[in-house]
Amino acid sequence: GENVEQHPSTLSVQEGDSAVIKCTYSDSASNYFPWYKQELGKGPQLIIDIRSNVGEKKDQRIAVTLNKTAKHFSLHITETQPEDSAVYFCAASNRTPLVFGKGTRLSVIA
Amino acid sequence: KAGVTQTPRYLIKTRGQQVTLSCSPISGHRSVSWYQQTPGQGLQFLFEYFSETQRNKGNFPGRFSGRQFSNSRSEMNVSTLELGDSALYLCASSHGLAGGLAYNEQFFGPGTRLTVL
Numbered sequence: 722g723e724n725v726e727q728h729p730s731t732l733s734v735q736e737g738d739s740a741v742i743k744c745t746y747s748d749s750a751s752n753y754f755p756w757y758k759q760e761l762g763k764g765p766q767l768i769i770d771i772r773s774n775v776g777e778k779k780d781q782r783i784a785v786t787l788n789k790t791a792k793h794f795s796l797h798i799t800e801t802q803p804e805d806s807a808v809y810f811c812a813a814s815n816r817t818p819l820v821f822g823k824g825t826r827l828s829v830i831a
Numbered sequence: 832k833a834g835v836t837q838t839p840r841y842l843i844k845t846r847g848q849q850v851t852l853s854c855s856p857i858s859g860h861r862s863v864s865w866y867q868q869t870p871g872q873g874l875q876f877l878f879e880y881f882s883e884t885q886r887n888k889g890n891f892p893g894r895f896s897g898r899q900f901s902n903s904r905s906e907m908n909v910s911t912l913e914l915g916d917s918a919l920y921l922c923a924s925s926h927g928l929a930g931g932l933a934y935n936e937q938f939f940g941p942g943t944r945l946t947v948l
Contacts, residue, residue: 753935764835764921764939765874810874814935818864818876818887819923 723748725813727822734801735830742825744811745793751813754787754794759808759824768809769796801829833858835924835940843946849910852943854922856903862886862927863905864937865897868919877920880905881927909945917947 724747734740746754752773757765771778771785771794778785782801787794798805806829812819836855844850856863864887865877876889880899897907903924909916923937 755936757939762941764837764941767936767938770936816935818879818889819874819935819937820876821874823873 723751723813723815723820725811725820725822727811727825729825730823731826731828733828733830736801736803738801740798740801740805740827740829742796742809742811742827743793744795744813744822745791746813746820747792748813748815749789749792750815753814754785755812755819756783756785756796757810757812759810761807765810798827801827803829803831805829835922835938837920837922837940837943839943840941841944841946843948844912845948846912846914848912849908850912850945851906851908852920852922852945854905854907854924854940856905856922856924857938860924860926860938861903862925863899863903864923864925865905865907866921866923867891868921868942869917874921877907879927886927912947914947917945919944 727744755770758768759765769785771787782799784797808824808826810824811822838853862881864879866874868874879887883899894910899905919942921942922940925937
């Protein structure tokens with residue numbers, strides 16, 4: 722089955738700097754790669770996703786890139802703000818349930 | 832559009848008891864998936880229901896079961912609770928229509944925090 726590895730597990734950045742979180746997956750049939758943000762006491766919130774027919778997708782300060790050959794995808798957050806502090810999860814799937822990475826705790830220091 | 836709702840938000844039970852959790856998906860969504868979230872194991876898939884039928888199932892023991900009603904609302908039940916069942920149980924809804932671009936897009940509820948003593 723699918724296996725998703727996520728790095729780093731924790732990440733601290735200064736406000737205004739960029740943050741990058743990376744994930745690798747094992748199943749070459751996976752074609753959908755969402756990113757979720759989870760704040761304390763809340764469920765995961767879908768923030769951006771990418772499908773295998775696209776290499777990059779951007780939404781304001783967040784962007785996701787996908788390299789299907791290498792089987793990895795990354796989340797980029799620019800101009801980080803304190804409200805970006807949360808746990809971020811990547812996931813992968815192919816018409817199957819989402820398989821999640823273990824999460825990255827991002828702390829943005831003001 | 833209202834989001835995914837889950838009830839109750841918090842539950843405390845003792846070992847050996849059973850528990851039922853409820854999830855109401857986004858209006859128009861026909862697929863409901865359940866996940867267990869723990870600090871050690873992360874987010875793990877329990878099962879998915881689509882049009883009242885279980886469509887996918889994860890690697891959890893038979894003590895974990897679920898069902899879906901004709902209005903797409905779903906319940907999950909855990910019988911003979913164990914200490915290790917303490918977790919945040921998350922429900923996610925999606926259109927679930929095979930072949931559609933939105934097939935995989937899942938939206939999560941706030942979860943039910945279950946504590947087993």
